[in-house]
Amino acid sequence: MNYARYLTRLSSSRQHSAIRVLTSIVQENPSIITMAGGMPNPQTFPIQEVSLKLKNGKRIDLDEKTTRIALQYSGTKGLPPLVNMLTELQCRIHNPPTYKAEGHPGPLDLIVTSGSQDGLCKVFESMVNPDDKVLIEHPTYSGTLAIVKPLTSKAIPVESDIDGLNPASLRQALSPWSPSDATRPGSDIPKVLYLVPNGGNPTGAGLTLDRKKEIYKIAQDYNLIIMEDDPYFYLQFTKPYVPSFLSMDTDGRVVRFDSFSKLVSSGMRLGFVTGPKPLLERLELHMQCSVMHASGLSQMALYKVLEDWGIEGFLKHAETTAELYKTKRDQCLAIMEKHLKGLAEWTVPSGGMFVWVKLHVEDSHKLITVRAREKGVLFVPGSVFMMDSSKPSPYIRASYSNCTEEQMDTAFQRLAEILQEG
Numbered sequence: 001m002n003y004a005r006y007l008t009r010l011s012s013s014r015q016h017s018a019i020r021v022l023t024s025i026v027q028e029n030p031s032i033i034t035m036a037g038g039m040p041n042p043q044t045f046p047i048q049e050v051s052l053k054l055k056n057g058k059r060i061d062l063d064e065k066t067t068r069i070a071l072q073y074s075g076t077k078g079l080p081p082l083v084n085m086l087t088e089l090q091c092r093i094h095n096p097p098t099y100k101a102e103g104h105p106g107p108l109d110l111i112v113t114s115g116s117q118d119g120l121c122k123v124f125e126s127m128v129n130p131d132d133k134v135l136i137e138h139p140t141y142s143g144t145l146a147i148v149k150p151l152t153s154k155a156i157p158v159e160s161d162i163d164g165l166n167p168a169s170l171r172q173a174l175s176p177w178s179p180s181d182a183t184r185p186g187s188d189i190p191k192v193l194y195l196v197p198n199g200g201n202p203t204g205a206g207l208t209l210d211r212k213k214e215i216y217k218i219a220q221d222y223n224l225i226i227m228e229d230d231p232y233f234y235l236q237f238t239k240p241y242v243p244s245f246l247s248m249d250t251d252g253r254v255v256r257f258d259s260f261s262k263l264v265s266s267g268m269r270l271g272f273v274t275g276p277k278p279l280l281e282r283l284e285l286h287m288q289c290s291v292m293h294a295s296g297l298s299q300m301a302l303y304k305v306l307e308d309w310g311i312e313g314f315l316k317h318a319e320t321t322a323e324l325y326k327t328k329r330d331q332c333l334a335i336m337e338k339h340l341k342g343l344a345e346w347t348v349p350s351g352g353m354f355v356w357v358k359l360h361v362e363d364s365h366k367l368i369t370v371r372a373r374e375k376g377v378l379f380v381p382g383s384v385f386m387m388d389s390s391k392p393s394p395y396i397r398a399s400y401s402n403c404t405e406e407q408m409d410t411a412f413q414r415l416a417e418i419l420q421e422g
């Protein structure tokens, strides 16, 4: 893999921040006497210790020394013990073929980000020049469209269904080019493919293993980088987990985005990016001059919880969380059967928090943003998840994650009334 091919001029020109390098030196050599970095004196910090009470009754105390580390500037890539633990998790769950692959041009790297949203934004900005063509699963997460649309007006939607991105649609999208264009200087062939493989947002779709293998083969043929945006990996409703693109990435062409928002906390703003070192180095350099590093307190709190759980405990928590959302999905489906029959149709989510509903209307936008709101119920109109949000869409996205059964019943009853009123 020649990773320079994928980087924008802006990203390629980034240099290590001199002051941020100092932080890493101090982090690696705590005994060094430093009068270099502008590190504030922790004696001035009002917080002395932090105590976490877990719902299982356990209490985790961060002593004064640990709290001081959490409250101080730290290395851009993340707190070392957390980075080590997350690396161990990735190896255990995904067993990436390039990890420790001797002499591989893109040995695996991992960086903790302020939510996976921050990682997505910076990685797109490092690989997509203005008006580059980029392949985007369609429909897709509105937060990704918010990143990509200002970057380029030439994003290419790749149609998906309940089994995820359709490889035939991907081949169709790439049909104006041949694999040889990937090595032809000046070609405008797309270089990046973005998708959400599990618990699709907005569709609840889950990519099958067969499709993943076919998509990876296409990515090899056309030399694509795959951005595997996978915050719902652990919210798959059936086991075993469908293997990730990272687990089959023999070439080092997958950049994977994980998130703790749906498993531990969305407000702690913690995600992590796993991928080839030459690409993640660009993410690190961008972080050095933007956020510097993800919150130290959030990272330390997460680390202590994961340390208490161990990987087995984390997987047990993930399983319990997935079971809760599966139960809510089933409640949601039953309530839609009760209220929306003849008024809409929908597919059955295989993971995540969303169900994709096609109303029997021309366009859901006004109905949802005006009529439904007047009746005291909120959904998201399908146009929000489309590359061209100006086009009418009969779809809505409903999230069952944070509603009681009674609330969902009232919500869909009100939606049915609006639809029946025409």
Ligand SMILES: Cc1ncc(COP(=O)(O)O)c(CNc2cc3ccccc3n(O)c2=O)c1O
Pocket: 114, 115, 116, 117, 118, 141, 143, 196, 201, 229, 230, 231, 258, 259, 260, 261, 266, 270, 271
């Ligand atoms: C596929 C995919 N990729 C990345 C992210 C970002 O996750 P994070 O930065 O790690 O927390 C998400 C989060 N999705 C949403 C977030 C959200 C936050 C406030 C209000 C509404 C929200 N709605 O609706 C969402 O779908 C996602 O679904």
